[in-house]
Amino acid sequence: MLKRLFVPALFVAAVMLAVSPLLVARAPLETTMGLVQKIFYYHVPSAMVMFLAAFVCGIASAVYLFGRRPGADRVAVAAAEVVVLFGIIVLVTGPLWARKAWGVWWQWDARLTSTLVLWMIFNAYLLLRKYGGPGSDRLAAGVALFGMANVPFVYWSVNVWRTLHPKTSVVMTLDPAMRPAFWWCVTAFVCLFLAVLAARVRLEEERTRLEELYLQLDD
Amino acid sequence: MAAPGTLRRFLATAWLITRKDITVEWRSREIIYTTVFFAASCILVFAFGFVKDGRPIDDVASAILWIAIAFSGTLALGRTFERERYNETLQALMLAPADRPAIYAGKLAGILLLMLAVEAVLVPLVALLFQAPLFRQPVLLVALLGSGTLGYAAVGTLFAAMLVRARSRDVLLPVLLYPITIPVIIAGVRGTAAAMAPDGGEMARAWVSMLVFFDVVFLTLSLWTFEAVMTE
Numbered sequence: 373m374l375k376r377l378f379v380p381a382l383f384v385a386a387v388m389l390a391v392s393p394l395l396v397a398r399a400p401l402e403t404t405m406g407l408v409q410k411i412f413y414y415h416v417p418s419a420m421v422m423f424l425a426a427f428v429c430g431i432a433s434a435v436y437l438f439g440r441r442p443g444a445d446r447v448a449v450a451a452a453e454v455v456v457l458f459g460i461i462v463l464v465t466g467p468l469w470a471r472k473a474w475g476v477w478w479q480w481d482a483r484l485t486s487t488l489v490l491w492m493i494f495n496a497y498l499l500l501r502k503y504g505g506p507g508s509d510r511l512a513a514g515v516a517l518f519g520m521a522n523v524p525f526v527y528w529s530v531n532v533w534r535t536l537h538p539k540t541s542v543v544m545t546l547d548p549a550m551r552p553a554f555w556w557c558v559t560a561f562v563c564l565f566l567a568v569l570a571a572r573v574r575l576e577e578e579r580t581r582l583e584e585l586y587l588q589l590d591d
Numbered sequence: 592m593a594a595p596g597t598l599r600r601f602l603a604t605a606w607l608i609t610r611k612d613i614t615v616e617w618r619s620r621e622i623i624y625t626t627v628f629f630a631a632s633c634i635l636v637f638a639f640g641f642v643k644d645g646r647p648i649d650d651v652a653s654a655i656l657w658i659a660i661a662f663s664g665t666l667a668l669g670r671t672f673e674r675e676r677y678n679e680t681l682q683a684l685m686l687a688p689a690d691r692p693a694i695y696a697g698k699l700a701g702i703l704l705l706m707l708a709v710e711a712v713l714v715p716l717v718a719l720l721f722q723a724p725l726f727r728q729p730v731l732l733v734a735l736l737g738s739g740t741l742g743y744a745a746v747g748t749l750f751a752a753m754l755v756r757a758r759s760r761d762v763l764l765p766v767l768l769y770p771i772t773i774p775v776i777i778a779g780v781r782g783t784a785a786a787m788a789p790d791g792g793e794m795a796r797a798w799v800s801m802l803v804f805f806d807v808v809f810l811t812l813s814l815w816t817f818e819a820v821m822t823e
Contacts, residue, residue, distance in 0.1 A: 437819045492770040499766060505758035514753060514820040515767055518746070521812055522771055525805060529774040532781075532801070 374447075374570040382567035388560035395553040402550075408472040413553055415465040417561035418458045419487065423523075425454040425565060426490060429497075430520025433513035445509050446580070448516060449501060450572035452494050454565060459491035482531040489526045493519035601693045608684070608697025612671070613704065622670045623705060627712050630663040634717060642721075652723030653783035657739070657776055659713055660706070664743055665765050667705050668751040671698075676755045691818040699748045699813075706740050724787050731786045731795045738802035739779035742809050743772050749813040753820045775809075778802045 392413070402409035429451035436444035466484065467477040478484065497519065501512045616622055634655060641651040675681040684694055714736070718725040725732060750767050754760040769776075782798030785791030 437816065489770050489773050493767075496763075496766045496770060500757070500763055503759045504754075504763060505756075508757050510820055511753045511757060514749070514816045515771075517816060518771055518812060521808070522774070525774045525808065529777045529801065532777075532797075 374566075374573050377566050378570035378574070381563045381570065385560055385563035385567055388556060388563065392553070392557050392560055395556050399553040400549045405473055408469055411465050411469045413557045414561075415462060415469065416554070417558045418461040418465065420558060421561050421565045422455055422458040422462055422487070422490070424562070425451045425458065425569070426494065426520055426523065428569075429455060429494070429516050433516035433520075437510065437513040437517065442580070445513065446573050446576040447569070448513060449498075449509075449576060450569050452497050452501075452512075452516065453572060454568055455494040456491065456498060457568070458565070459487070459494070462487060463491060480530075482527055485530045486523065486527040490519070490523055493522070601690060601696070604689045604693035605697035605700060608694060609700040609704070612698070612701030615674070616701075616705065622667055622674075623708055625670070626663045626667045626705070626709050629666050630659045630709055630713050631716065633659045633662050634713075634720065638720065647721040647723070650784045650787075652717050652721040652725065653780050653787065655721065656713065656717045656725075656783060657779045659717070660710060660736075660740065660779075661743065661769070661772070661776060663709055663713075664702075664706050664740075664747060665768060667709070668702060668744075668747045668768075669761060669764055671702060671705070672751045672755050681752070681755055685821060691821055692814045695748065695752070695814060695817040698752065699744055702744045702748050703741060706744055707736070710736055710740065725783070727789075728786045728792060728795065731792065731799065732783065734799045735779060735782045735786060735795065735802065738799060738806055739775055739782075742775040742802060742805045745806065745809040745813050746772050746775075749817055749820070752817070774805055775802065778805065 396410055396413045399410075399413070401407065429448050432444045432448035432451060435441055436448060466487075470479065471477050493515070497512050497515050500508050500515060504511060637651075637655045637658070638647075641648055641655065672681070675684070685691075687694075714725055714732070717723060747764075747768055750771075751764055754764055754767075757763060778798045778801050782795050782802065785794035785798060788794075
């Protein structure tokens with residue numbers, strides 16, 4: 373199913389992303405933050421894709437761990453790489469905005485901290501897969517499952533920790549005039565996610581097949 | 592759910608494994624001695640960073656205490672399972688006709704006892720060296736330490752056990768463990784800081800209940816995944 377999605381998803385993502393600067397430029401300027409708010413149109417969709425990919429990785433890992441389907445593991449590793457990739461986008465665009473809006477690059481706010489922790493967990497997942505040696509795919513599946521289940525608790529605990537020391541932060545409510553550009557970008561990023569995921573899963577499938585062929589050659 | 596006989600067998604198996612770990616440790620006392628000294632060394636290093644003009648900065652004692660617990664906990668976990676790996680006894684345990692969750696529970700209880708023993712030295716040491724009123728609410732402190740350590744050890748035992756066969760396990764254990772146990776560390780540090788404050792009793796109790804909740808979630812998840820992850 374993913375394989376057939378690749379070409380249309382890539383096409384739609386490419387066209388929509390190419391058009392998106394126009395829509396973003398035409399959306400109204402935010403009154404207090406002005407131009408820096410524009411980064412929001414790429415920052416938030418990236419964050420959405422990051423959490424979506426984390427969810428996909430967790431579900432696929434559970435299916436692999438308890439259903440023992442190798443295909444699920446390939447989806448899990450592809451999704452984990454997408455988490456890390458889009459996490460980088462989120463963690464770079466966020467501070468760029470924060471420097472202008474809050475005056476600092478980083479705040480230990482609930483959302484920021486939980487995003488960072490989630491990103492770290494999936495980095496650990498990939499490190500385990502890369503350096504853990506044989507059998508680490510099953511172990512990594514356990515980590516992904518834990519990592520996904522952990523996200524709400526990290527958010528919750530950081531939230532309680534932060535509310536102990538309340539501080540004013542910029543609360544954003546979306547102007548209706550900004551909505552078309554925003555949802556356009558979200559759709560574009562989700563299509564990009566599907567295309568990247570499909571390509572990565574296919575790469576993993578080819579790699580598995582190559583390994584099997586090598587094994588047959590040895591026999 | 593399970594019949595009373597199953598539960599009794601579960602507890603008996605778990606206790607056998609815990610007793611085995613205690614006996615092995617008692618003979619050499621290797622892990623407990625090295626871990627206590629490692630924790631004390633951590634505290635020493637922190638003192639240079641967090642003491643200004645001869646006085647520790649605010650709330651730093653609870654942070655130092657929990658970081659020392661987390662660091663020494665990683666060490667104890669790694670050493671305990673390294674011992675199993677070295678003698679190839681974990682494989683034997685897995686081959687034994689015992690429930691996997693019971694094996695997990697037994698190992699967890701052993702680690703928990705070890706970490707609590709280290710904390711028994713660590714807490715008075717931190718209180719003494721950083722003039723921290725850690726014993727202002729002793730019951731709350733014990734509750735915080737007990738529930739926090741249980742949550743940390745529950746995840747740690749699972750990860751350390753599954754990393755036994757992995758390469759570069761020494762570095763992978765903290766890399767996996769610290770981000771996932773963040774909720775426990777936050778609740779432990781903030782709860783202990785609240786318990787030291789003159790009017791923080793209410794807040795500290797809230798953190799304890801949060802820790803108990805984390806314990807339930809982490810234990811359930813670990814018991815659930817242990818069998819699947821440990822099966823070849």
